[in-house]
Amino acid sequence: VYIVNLPSDVHAVNILGVSDSKTGDRYHHGDLRNALIAAAVALVRADGPDAIVLRAAARRVGVSANAAYRHFDRLSDLIEAVRQAGFDALSASMLKELADLIPTGDAAMDAILRLRAIGRGYIHFALAEPGLFTLAFRGHQDSNGHQYVATDPPDASWNLLNTALDGLVEVGVLAPADRTAAVTNAWATVHGLSVLLLGPMAGTPAAARDELIDTTLGLVMRGLAIRADPPAPAKPRKR
Amino acid sequence: VYIVNLPSDVHAVNILGVSDSKTGDRYHHGDLRNALIAAAVALVRADGPDAIVLRAAARRVGVSANAAYRHFDRLSDLIEAVRQAGFDALSASMLKELADLIPTGDAAMDAILRLRAIGRGYIHFALAEPGLFTLAFRGHQDSNGHQYVATDPPDASWNLLNTALDGLVEVGVLAPADRTAAVTNAWATVHGLSVLLLGPMAGTPAAARDELIDTTLGLVMRGLAIRADPPAPAKPRKR
DNA sequence: TGTACATCAGTGAACGCGCGTTCACTGATGTAC
DNA sequence: TGTACATCAGTGAACGCGCGTTCACTGATGTAC
Numbered sequence: 001v002y003i004v005n006l007p008s009d010v011h012a013v014n015i016l017g018v019s020d021s022k023t024g025d026r027y028h029h030g031d032l033r034n035a036l037i038a039a040a041v042a043l044v045r046a047d048g049p050d051a052i053v054l055r056a057a058a059r060r061v062g063v064s065a066n067a068a069y070r071h072f073d074r075l076s077d078l079i080e081a082v083r084q085a086g087f088d089a090l091s092a093s094m095l096k097e098l099a100d101l102i103p104t105g106d107a108a109m110d111a112i113l114r115l116r117a118i119g120r121g122y123i124h125f126a127l128a129e130p131g132l133f134t135l136a137f138r139g140h141q142d143s144n145g146h147q148y149v150a151t152d153p154p155d156a157s158w159n160l161l162n163t164a165l166d167g168l169v170e171v172g173v174l175a176p177a178d179r180t181a182a183v184t185n186a187w188a189t190v191h192g193l194s195v196l197l198l199g200p201m202a203g204t205p206a207a208a209r210d211e212l213i214d215t216t217l218g219l220v221m222r223g224l225a226i227r228a229d230p231p232a233p234a235k236p237r238k239r
Numbered sequence: 240v241y242i243v244n245l246p247s248d249v250h251a252v253n254i255l256g257v258s259d260s261k262t263g264d265r266y267h268h269g270d271l272r273n274a275l276i277a278a279a280v281a282l283v284r285a286d287g288p289d290a291i292v293l294r295a296a297a298r299r300v301g302v303s304a305n306a307a308y309r310h311f312d313r314l315s316d317l318i319e320a321v322r323q324a325g326f327d328a329l330s331a332s333m334l335k336e337l338a339d340l341i342p343t344g345d346a347a348m349d350a351i352l353r354l355r356a357i358g359r360g361y362i363h364f365a366l367a368e369p370g371l372f373t374l375a376f377r378g379h380q381d382s383n384g385h386q387y388v389a390t391d392p393p394d395a396s397w398n399l400l401n402t403a404l405d406g407l408v409e410v411g412v413l414a415p416a417d418r419t420a421a422v423t424n425a426w427a428t429v430h431g432l433s434v435l436l437l438g439p440m441a442g443t444p445a446a447a448r449d450e451l452i453d454t455t456l457g458l459v460m461r462g463l464a465i466r467a468d469p470p471a472p473a474k475p476r477k478r
Numbered sequence: 479t480g481t482a483c484a485t486c487a488g489t490g491a492a493c494g495c496g497c498g499t500t501c502a503c504t505g506a507t508g509t510a511c
Numbered sequence: 512t513g514t515a516c517a518t519c520a521g522t523g524a525a526c527g528c529g530c531g532t533t534c535a536c537t538g539a540t541g542t543a544c
Binding site: 302305310 | 490
């Protein structure tokens with residue numbers, strides 16, 4: 001069990017449409033593949049990314065360990081499926097925040113609010129699902145060896161972020177010249193804050209934490225927004 | 240072996256003063272504790288944080304597995320020592336960048352350059368020592384159980400960052416009101432960028448990568464610096 | 479300086495564990511005629 | 512609609528592995544007198 005403050009207001013995202021319960025006592029399970037993924041997700045939730053154990057997942061579903069091999073060639077394929085489920089849930093969390101947005105009528109403000117919503121969705125997912133979040137962004141094993149390999153870009157969520165940034169450019173808030181660095185900056189800040197809240201700053205009370213998220217997203221916006229004075233490194237005012 | 244672009248210009252930091260070689264063939268090793276830590280560091284470098292294996296470390300030093308128990312109560316104590324070595328090396332990397340700074344005579348500019356140097360030191364460490372970096376910021380095991388627990392704040396490096404931010408306030412670049420959020424924002428961005436460069440963006444050519452680091456640090460500064468227009472959420476200009 | 483002896487820092491064998499994976503198998507299901 | 516048979520999706524036992532850790536031990540070192 002992760003000892004991380006998980007205040008009730010951070011609502012867990014429903015991972016996939018997959019249920020953890022056995023669907024009958026049939027000899028042929030019917031949906032063993034998804035059941036094993038769901039069991040592995042439960043293991044990750046309970047004890048973190050390293051808790052994915054083939055035998056444990058099979059045990060949890062009530063099936064012999066060997067049965068898993070009808071659906072996954074190797075343990076690492078199961079882990080990969082869980083990783084993918086994590087990425088899907090991440091995008092879902094972002095989309096949820098976007099859907100909750102109420103248009104203000106001001107196109108520029110709406111574009112800003114969309115970027116902030118995406119950031120919130122990201123961070124909320126990390127807080128709600130620390131295990132899946134950690135697993136998703138962990139280097140993983142190569143299929144033909146035991147080497148570590150860079151994680152792939154998280155497709156859907158990455159696209160969401162890019163769309164939001166394009167929106168900011170269209171609306172004149174983000175300078176086209178800053179567009180490229182903006183992806184990295186926004187993603188890095190939001191990801192880093194998630195890690196911080198999960199790690200060194202775990203235990204921050206919910207209210208302070210939510211305010212911190214808000215302020216940080218504000219600072220990101222301030223860094224990205226076009227401004228009157230010359231760009232970075234900003235000439236500081238003398239005291 | 241980490242498949243991560245590690246261009247030669249990113250110089251590895253010498254971890255501790257500890258050497259990996261046996262210091263003689265004496266029955267009493269003399270410095271087995273440090274030798275085991277060094278061996279574990281080598282394991283992490285080669286195969287990542289999960290590669291710390293007590294028997295493997297002992298094997299590497301040329302000592303019976305059991306001998307390790309004279310110096311560590313449990314495997315987790317060895318891992319903790321390696322984590323600590325990682326944090327020490329992180330601070331050392333930051334201090335190195337600070338030491339390389341040439342004063343400009345302008346106090347405000349110098350304060351800005353110090354913050355940037357700290358950020359560079361952080362990111363360079365991550366790139367040079369991906370295994371130690373990952374291990375350091377990974378949730379770790381509780382001493383009395385197998386639960387995951389939040390990482391402690393990385394003392395020395397955290398202090399370095401705070402000192403730099405205090406300097407920015409003193410010099411009038413950072414508003415006192417933004418001071419609190421600034422730590423989080425700066426740390427999060429720099430940490431997130433490190434993860435990004437190690438993961439999804441591994442393989443970015445060295446030149447592009449260094450420019451990206453610079454631009455991102457610039458955006459951080461832009462977010463933190465006092466500005467004429469009202470603070471976040473910044474009212475965007477109409478197009 | 480010499481001796482007795484406690485303590486320190488190792489050795490080597492062994493234990494038990496849970497794991498991923500393989501083997502030979504069998505019951506359930508679906509399809510061709 | 513009924514039957515034969517291929518295929519699918521499981522079972523249960525077993526293997527070998529490397530691990531963390533414990534046990535009883537012994538050689539080296541340091542210190543008191």
